[in-house]
Amino acid sequence: MSMYRPPAFASDDRAAIHAVIRQRVFGTLAAVVDGTVAFAYAPVVLDAARNAVRFHLARANPLAALADGTELTLSFVGPDAYVSPDWYETRGRVPTWNYVAVEGRGRARRLEGTALRQLLVDVSAAEETKLLPKAPWTIDKVPADKLAGLLNAIVGFEVTFETLEGKFKLSQNVPAGDVARVIDGLVARGDPASMAVAHAMRPARLP
Numbered sequence: 001m002s003m004y005r006p007p008a009f010a011s012d013d014r015a016a017i018h019a020v021i022r023q024r025v026f027g028t029l030a031a032v033v034d035g036t037v038a039f040a041y042a043p044v045v046l047d048a049a050r051n052a053v054r055f056h057l058a059r060a061n062p063l064a065a066l067a068d069g070t071e072l073t074l075s076f077v078g079p080d081a082y083v084s085p086d087w088y089e090t091r092g093r094v095p096t097w098n099y100v101a102v103e104g105r106g107r108a109r110r111l112e113g114t115a116l117r118q119l120l121v122d123v124s125a126a127e128e129t130k131l132l133p134k135a136p137w138t139i140d141k142v143p144a145d146k147l148a149g150l151l152n153a154i155v156g157f158e159v160t161f162e163t164l165e166g167k168f169k170l171s172q173n174v175p176a177g178d179v180a181r182v183i184d185g186l187v188a189r190g191d192p193a194s195m196a197v198a199h200a201m202r203p204a205r206l207p
Contacts, residue, residue, distance in 0.1 A: 003103040003165040008173040011166035018048050020078050020102045020166065025126070027055070028075040031063055031108075038062050044074070045122045052160040053104075054111065054119050064155040069107050072159050076102040079196035087185035089177040098171060098182070098197050104164040111156030117147075119156045170201045 011017065021027075021044065029040045040063040044053040053074065057064040066072070078100030085093045111119055121139050128136035139147065171179045179201060186198035 002163070003101075003167060005165065005167040006173075009167050009169045011168050013166065014051070014164065016168075017102050017164055017166040018046060020100055021046050021053070021076050024076045024078055027053070028077075029055070029057075029063060030073045030075070031066060031070060033062050033066075040064075043123055043127075045119065045126060050160060051164065052106075052158055054122070054156065054158045056111075056116070056119055056123075056154045056156040059153050059155050061155075066108050066157075068109055072106060072108050072157075074104045074159065078102070079193050079200065081186055081189075081194040081197040083171070083182055084185060087178075087181045088174070089181050090175065093174075093178075097169070098201065099167075099169050100197075100200060101167045101169075102165070103167075104159070104161040106159040106161045106163075109158045109160075111158055116151055116154070116156040120151075168200070170197070 025043045025046075027042060027044050029042060030037055032038070040057055040061055042055040042057055044055045046053050080097060080099035083096045083098050085095055117139070124137060124139065128134075128138075142150070171182050174182075183198045183201050186194040186201075
């Protein structure tokens with residue numbers, strides 16, 4: 001089943017979709033386990049060139065028992081914000097919600113040994129760069145015996161996306177005057193989520 005996305009909001013711009021994943025690295029994972037949809041949550045490392053992500057789960061997590069080749073769906077939700085009808089130039093509109101979301105599907109492939117260790121290195125390195133000028137933490141600071149226990153307690157996966165779809169619901173279906181008024185309303189509201197949606201709505205930013 002494809003992501004529900006009316007044409008006005010659909011985006012297949014891979015660079016824009018990858019940017020969402022890089023910004024919102026903590027994804028929601030879903031798979032069918034014993035006939036029931038099960039969810040898990042994990043930070044991912046994006047390999048843009050291969051259109052793939054890597055992540056790990058606690059070994060006790062039901063999704064960690066998935067066999068190679070099992071289909072997984074991953075969801076990444078970007079900024080979202082309420083839109084008041086009072087902000088529109090056009091009268092008679094109703095409340096709505098603007099947001100950015102990405103869904104990808106692919107087959108799970110388990111990571112073991114050096115590939116699993118490298119995943120941990122890459123996850124922490126990506127996040128530590130966001131904390132500069134703090135000296136980056138590295139996995140070499142973990143004692144060897146403790147690291148071995150950690151690696152035994154987790155299961156790593158890679159998913160190469162077979163489908164990857166973006167939904168950028170950012171008022172593309174209303175006149176430019178209404179878009180400008182919504183941006184002004186969100187900026188006036190001033191909270192981080194509203195500001196992020198306003199930024200995404202600016203015409204140069206739309207995918």
